[in-house]
Amino acid sequence: xxxxxxxxxxxxxxxxxxxxxxxxxxxxxxxxxxxxxxxxxxxxxxxxxxxxxxxxxxxxxxxxxxxxxxxxxxxxxxxxxxxxxxxxxxxxxxxxxxxxxxxxxxxxxxxxxxxxxxxxxxxxxxxxxxxxxxxxxxxxxxxxxxxxxxxxxxxxxxxxxxxxxxxxxxxxxxxxxxxxx
Numbered sequence: 001x002x003x004x005x006x007x008x009x010x011x012x013x014x015x016x017x018x019x020x021x022x023x024x025x026x027x028x029x030x031x032x033x034x035x036x037x038x039x040x041x042x043x044x045x046x047x048x049x050x051x052x053x054x055x056x057x058x059x060x061x062x063x064x065x066x067x068x069x070x071x072x073x074x075x076x077x078x079x080x081x082x083x084x085x086x087x088x089x090x091x092x093x094x095x096x097x098x099x100x101x102x103x104x105x106x107x108x109x110x111x112x113x114x115x116x117x118x119x120x121x122x123x124x125x126x127x128x129x130x131x132x133x134x135x136x137x138x139x140x141x142x143x144x145x146x147x148x149x150x151x152x153x154x155x156x157x158x159x160x161x162x163x164x165x166x167x168x169x170x171x172x173x174x175x176x177x178x179x180x181x
Contacts, residue, residue, distance in 0.1 A: 012095040015092075016087065016091060021083065024079065051066040052067055085156075089107070103162075111158050115154055118147065
């Protein structure tokens with residue numbers, strides 16, 4: 001007999017347990033702290049992109065070491081955002097309940113909307129640079145790579161910004177708490 005119920009694997013249970021650990025909760029307990037972590041992650045990502053592009057295109061050795069120095073804080077910030085969202089984007093759909101799947105779809109839709117405008121801005125800016133006499137052939141790869149990385153991370157950033165606060169006892173609320181403005 002076949003059931004429609006998805007099978008939760010040991011991997012799913014381990015990932016759920018990792019994403020719902022509470023040791024890092026003070027780092028993302030409030031909207032202000034989550035915003036700080038997301039902005040920090042964005043800055044570290046931009047620095048990582050710049051270092052990688054300098055090491056590949058500029059053949060600068062210092063950039064490789066800069067990229068290695070950025071990696072650990074970037075990973076920590078990623079973990080804090082994943083903890084704030086309780087692994088919303090990292091867990092498989094079968095490990096999420098209906099509310100979480102709806103939230104994941106909402107985040108994906110908003111990320112697609114934001115990326116549409118970002119791609120338009122990148123296209124217009126690159127085109128204007130070409131009209132201004134800048135050699136855009138040298139800009140195409142860095143711009144495309146940067147937009148690719150932002151496209152990859154945009155759902156994580158938005159999920160971190162959209163996450164709700166925890167209750168004072170540390171348990172997630174079934175009802176959303178008022179967000180800080």
